[in-house]
Amino acid sequence: MARGSICEPVEVHPLALVRAERVMAAAADPAPERFAHFHDAAELVWFEDIAGELVSEDGVFPLSAGTLVFVPSMRHHDFAITAGPHRWVLAHLDPALAAGEAQMRLGRCTAVTFAGAMRGRMDALFGWLLELAAEPAPARVIMAGLVELILDSLALAADGSPAPAPGESCGLDRLRPALDLVARNPASAITLSSAASACHLSEAYFSRRFKLVFGTTFSDYLRAYRLRLAAQRLLSGGERVSEIAYQTGFASPAHLADQFRRRFGMSPRDYRAAGHKGQDHESN
Numbered sequence: 001m002a003r004g005s006i007c008e009p010v011e012v013h014p015l016a017l018v019r020a021e022r023v024m025a026a027a028a029d030p031a032p033e034r035f036a037h038f039h040d041a042a043e044l045v046w047f048e049d050i051a052g053e054l055v056s057e058d059g060v061f062p063l064s065a066g067t068l069v070f071v072p073s074m075r076h077h078d079f080a081i082t083a084g085p086h087r088w089v090l091a092h093l094d095p096a097l098a099a100g101e102a103q104m105r106l107g108r109c110t111a112v113t114f115a116g117a118m119r120g121r122m123d124a125l126f127g128w129l130l131e132l133a134a135e136p137a138p139a140r141v142i143m144a145g146l147v148e149l150i151l152d153s154l155a156l157a158a159d160g161s162p163a164p165a166p167g168e169s170c171g172l173d174r175l176r177p178a179l180d181l182v183a184r185n186p187a188s189a190i191t192l193s194s195a196a197s198a199c200h201l202s203e204a205y206f207s208r209r210f211k212l213v214f215g216t217t218f219s220d221y222l223r224a225y226r227l228r229l230a231a232q233r234l235l236s237g238g239e240r241v242s243e244i245a246y247q248t249g250f251a252s253p254a255h256l257a258d259q260f261r262r263r264f265g266m267s268p269r270d271y272r273a274a275g276h277k278g279q280d281h282e283s284n
Helices: 101-106 116-133 140-158 171-184 192-198 203-214 218-236 241-247 253-264 268-283
Strands: 018-025 042-049 052-056 059-063 067-071 077-081 086-093 110-113
Touching: 018 116, 042 116, 042 140, 059 067, 059 110, 067 140, 086 116, 101 140, 110 140, 116 140, 171 192, 171 203, 171 218, 192 203, 192 218, 203 218, 218 241, 218 253, 218 268, 241 253, 241 268, 253 268
Parallel strands: none
Antiparallel strands: 018 086, 042 067, 042 086, 052 059, 052 077, 067 110
């Protein structure tokens, strides 16, 4: 990659599920600067007008008008785009939203170019996604359904697509065992030592490498992961806040509440109430 790897701080509020925007470049604009990166949010990009390549750890994919790109959570990628007029829709997804069957089938960075009627359908789906994402209280059920439909369509089309050119590796691979350790059992007593051991690295080297690649410490990453998981459980079930606190690795409900307010600006109970209010609004 041209400029190394960096963990870009992209965050999607769990109450919104999707953050979407339209990006446009004029004919006189220079080519966008290369930026090799990865992030916790999954990514969908619908290229309405483009020329270039998706360069990822999973391969190099050509980009043209009508190309749909999916980048799973924590996959290293970069876009090499030529100068000129371009237009695309960029959607970042809460990781839980893109964790269904379609993503399991895709598994890696994927790019497929659609034509004809299917391209028109994708234009309509992403137009709808943009409208919903711009609303103060997005319709979460419809938003989730749109994302699932887009991912299902991509997974079906990708089954018959040619294999991409080989991709480029990145420093993230060395640290993936620690990420897997957190994902498998976030409630366990995960220490810096156990994370470094999972990667077969010394604590000092692991800490330096993690900070370099992610731009944050391992303890801060672990806290953010647990908070996002707690937020998802608050919205998806009726468990008591105390149960969620212990199941996501916090020392006590009070500890969860304190960290939750710092990150989301409200208590866990208020957060759940806000999510249920939005769901009630959708049903009406």
